[in-house]
Amino acid sequence: MSLSRSPSLALMGLGIRNQWAYLKTFILRNLFLIVILYVFASLWKKVYADRFEIAGFDLCRMVWYLVVTEAVIFGKSELWPTVQREVKDGTVAYGLVRPLPYPRIVMMRFLGEGALRLLPVIILGSLTARLTAGGFPSGVAGMASGLLLSAGALVLMAQMEMLVGLAAFVMEDVTPLYWILQKIIFIFGGLYFPLDLYPARFAAVLKVLPFAHVAHWPGTVTVMNGALFLRAAGGQVFWGVVLGLIILTVYRGSIRRIEVQGG
Amino acid sequence: MKTVRMLAAYFKFNLSSGMAYRASFLMQVFGMALNNAMFIVFWRVLYDHAGDLGGWGFNDVMFLWALVAAVYGLGQIFAGNIPHLSAIIVSGDLDVYLTQPRPVALNAACSRMAVAGWGDILYGIIVYAFTQPLKPGPMLLFLLLSILGAIAMAAARLIFHSLSFWLHNAEGLVFTLDEMLLSFTLYPPTLFPPPVRALLTFAVPSALVAWIPAELFRSFSAGKMLLLLAADTVLVLAAFGIFQLGLRRYSSGNRMGARI
Numbered sequence: 001m002s003l004s005r006s007p008s009l010a011l012m013g014l015g016i017r018n019q020w021a022y023l024k025t026f027i028l029r030n031l032f033l034i035v036i037l038y039v040f041a042s043l044w045k046k047v048y049a050d051r052f053e054i055a056g057f058d059l060c061r062m063v064w065y066l067v068v069t070e071a072v073i074f075g076k077s078e079l080w081p082t083v084q085r086e087v088k089d090g091t092v093a094y095g096l097v098r099p100l101p102y103p104r105i106v107m108m109r110f111l112g113e114g115a116l117r118l119l120p121v122i123i124l125g126s127l128t129a130r131l132t133a134g135g136f137p138s139g140v141a142g143m144a145s146g147l148l149l150s151a152g153a154l155v156l157m158a159q160m161e162m163l164v165g166l167a168a169f170v171m172e173d174v175t176p177l178y179w180i181l182q183k184i185i186f187i188f189g190g191l192y193f194p195l196d197l198y199p200a201r202f203a204a205v206l207k208v209l210p211f212a213h214v215a216h217w218p219g220t221v222t223v224m225n226g227a228l229f230l231r232a233a234g235g236q237v238f239w240g241v242v243l244g245l246i247i248l249t250v251y252r253g254s255i256r257r258i259e260v261q262g263g
Numbered sequence: 264m265k266t267v268r269m270l271a272a273y274f275k276f277n278l279s280s281g282m283a284y285r286a287s288f289l290m291q292v293f294g295m296a297l298n299n300a301m302f303i304v305f306w307r308v309l310y311d312h313a314g315d316l317g318g319w320g321f322n323d324v325m326f327l328w329a330l331v332a333a334v335y336g337l338g339q340i341f342a343g344n345i346p347h348l349s350a351i352i353v354s355g356d357l358d359v360y361l362t363q364p365r366p367v368a369l370n371a372a373c374s375r376m377a378v379a380g381w382g383d384i385l386y387g388i389i390v391y392a393f394t395q396p397l398k399p400g401p402m403l404l405f406l407l408l409s410i411l412g413a414i415a416m417a418a419a420r421l422i423f424h425s426l427s428f429w430l431h432n433a434e435g436l437v438f439t440l441d442e443m444l445l446s447f448t449l450y451p452p453t454l455f456p457p458p459v460r461a462l463l464t465f466a467v468p469s470a471l472v473a474w475i476p477a478e479l480f481r482s483f484s485a486g487k488m489l490l491l492l493a494a495d496t497v498l499v500l501a502a503f504g505i506f507q508l509g510l511r512r513y514s515s516g517n518r519m520g521a522r523i
Contacts, residue, residue, distance in 0.1 A: 032439045032446075039446055042454040047313040054312050172287040175379075176294020183301040197308050 007100055008108045015112020027120050033074050034128045040066050040192075041132035055196035057223070062193070063133035065219040067125035068146050069191045072153045072214060073182075074125075075118035079110045079158055080178050083165025093258050103166075103247050107158045114154045138225040145229040146222030152236035153214045159243035160210070166247070169254040190216025210239040269365050270373055274341065277376030288378055295382025296389070299332055303390070317453025324451060325394040327477050330409060331448045333387030334472060337413035338420070339380025342372040345417060348424035349437045355515030368421060368506040404483065408476035415471040415495050418502035419444055425502075428509025440467060448473035468498060 041063050048059040057065065083106060086092045095102030126136070136143070164181055167174045185191050189211030195203045206212055217232035282288050303325070310321045319327075338345070348371060351357055360371045391405055423440040427433045447469035452460050464470035475491050 031435075032442045035439070035443050035446055039450055039454070043309075043316075043450060046316050046454055047309065171290070172284055173290065176290045176298070179294055179298040183298050187301045187304050192305055193308065197312060 008104060011100075011105055011108035012112035012115070015109035015114075016116045018109070018113065027124070030074055030121055030124060033070060033121060033124050036070060037063070037066060037125055037128040038132060041129070044133075055194060057194060057196070058137075060134045060137045061223040063129045064137055065194060065223050066192075067122070067129045068150065068219040068222045069215040071118060071121045071125050072150050072157065072218065073185070073191060075114055075121040075150075076154055076157050077110055077113040077117065079106060079161040080165040080174060082106060083162060084168040084174050087165065087168040087254075090258075092255075096255065096258070101248075101251065103162050103251050106165075107155075107162060110158045110161075111154055114158075115151070118150060118154070137223050141226035141229075142222050142224065145226040145232075146218060149218035149221055149229070149232055149236065152233065152240070153218050155240055156210055156214050156236060156243065159240065159247060160214075162247050163243070163250065166250050166254055169257055185211045185214055188212075189214050190219065194220055196220075208235070210243065213239055266365060266369060269370065270341070273373050274376070277343070281376060281378040291379045292382040292385060295379040296386040299328075299383065299386040300389075302328065316451055319451035319453060322394045323477070323481065325390055326480060327451065327473060328449060329387045329390040329394070330405070330412060330477060330480075331387075331445070331473050332383045332390065333405075333409035334412035334416055334448075335445065336380040336383030336385075336387060337409060338417050339377040339383065341376075341413070342417045343377035343380065344375035345372050345420045345424060346377075346441070347375070348372065348421070349427040349434050352424070352427040352509075352513065353431060353434070357510075357513060358515045366503075367510060368503055372417065372421060401480070404480060408480060411491065411495055412472045412476050415468060415498055416444065418495075418499045419468050419472070421502040422505050425506045425509045428512045443467050444469055444472065471495060471498060 044059055044062050047054070048062075052058055054062070083092075092102055095105060098105065130136075138146075160181060161178070164174050164177045167177055171177070188195075188206055188209070190206070191214075195206045195212060195216045197203075198206065207216065213232065213236045217228075217235060221227065221229050221232050306321060306324055306328075310316075310324075316324070344351075351371065357367070357371065360367050360374075363370060387409070391402075395401060395405070420441060423437045423444075426437060430436065444467050447455075447463050447467065452463075452470065452474045455463070460470070463474075471491070471494055475487070475494075479487055479491065
């Protein structure tokens with residue numbers, strides 16, 4: 001099958017086209033990213049006031065690290081509320097008669113939206129970082145590997161959010177689950193700071209978890225000019241496969257609970 | 264008096280409605296408390312590397328977080344409809360409040376409760392209990408400052424959402440202002456240069472919501488307290504004034520709707 005005829009890519013394209021119509025609103029809404037980056041740059045400037053480097057990161061690297069990690073979180077659309085709504089109102093049942101499994105349909109649209117939204121977020125973030133902390137601390141290798149790993153991070157986020165959404169089959173409201181997932185990524189996935197700031201043994205454990213592959217690895221590899229890219233990409237592929245299998249198992253178990261009445 | 268009775272009725276009804284789904288209610292409350300608690304790790308790690316942030320130690324920042332959590336939680340519980348006002352104004356759903364013989368702004372703002380606000384309050388109390396003195400005086404001051412902060416935050420957010428009367432596609436801007444207000448309150452003011460601090464005192468009143476109350480808690484002064492009360496009063500009057508002014512521009516499409 002040629003790529004242009006792939007249904008998954010067609011769904012991704014649909015996500016891009018849908019999001020294109022709302023791009024201006026999206027950018028306005030994400031001016032908040034400038035605020036967040038400004039607050040963090042101010043915070044790190046105070047922390048770095050009497051030192052040059054923390055855990056291998058100077059101030060410039062630390063702020064640019066945040067640009068990469070925040071870009072993924074700000075750039076992605078929210079998948080779990082759609083899944084929760086469609087599980088509750090029964091729309092998920094329509095997915096049973098489609099040729100592609102429901103999780104893949106939703107995730108491909110999510111990835112299409114994210115692919116388009118990532119770019120303006122990176123531009124806004126880069127401008128803020130340039131003004132608050134200085135120029136990009138890496139070269140082309142850092143930039144290229146950062147973009148690839150950010151794309152991988154979007155895939156992992158889609159998978160984790162899909163699992164949160166599918167929990168609606170057994171829970172009344174999955175919002176608290178998402179809050180907790182989000183904060184785990186913020187604090188233990190390295191969204192707010194590189195995991196190297198934790199004590200070495202704890203950091204080593206955190207670095208192998210899927211959450212680190214959403215934030216810590218894309219951020220670190222980008223500002224360290226592509227170093228450890230293969231390690232990071234390998235981890236993303238591994239967790240992508242594991243999470244994919246979990247989604248498949250959970251989805252197959254969940255659709256047995258669907259009862260369709262009438263048409 | 265009738266307005267107070269209306270607010271009490273809203274509180275009672277919204278609480279019992281939220282608790283109708285007991286498991287969901289508890290999940291939201293404890294989920295929110297746990298969600299907030301993760302930030303303690305962030306600050307602990309930061310202070311392990313920083314030591315001091317412009318005269319603010321770890322416990323001072325924890326007080327700020329306890330206060331803002333309580334402030335935000337009170338707002339979510341008593342005025343939980345404020346985050347939806349922008350959409351309500353734009354879609355013409357304000358009609359239903361206009362037909363009722365109560366102040367429109369208060370009626371619209373307080374008609375909903377976000378139950379997760381209880382989780383914020385729970386978190387605020389726990390953080391306070393672990394990091395601040397458990398004496399009646401400071402505890403009462405914390406309570407008073409939380410209430411004042413909640414009123415100031417609700418007033419500021421009412422002003423932001425009132426912008427939708429003039430700018431029809433203001434939801435993105437309102438969202439940014441809302442988040443700005445909350446974000447800046449959670450960090451010590453000494454992180455920012457004086458011009459930014461001035462902006463955050465007068466334009467986005469993060470100072471009124473949290474910074475000045477936190478300073479009052481650190482070293483109480485009756486004069487400063489009176490100034491805070493005066494500033495909060497001006498902010499509240501401005502919020503109602505701006506909303507009323509905006510209301511003159513409001514037009515609906517005679518949309519039919521019902522509140523159940």
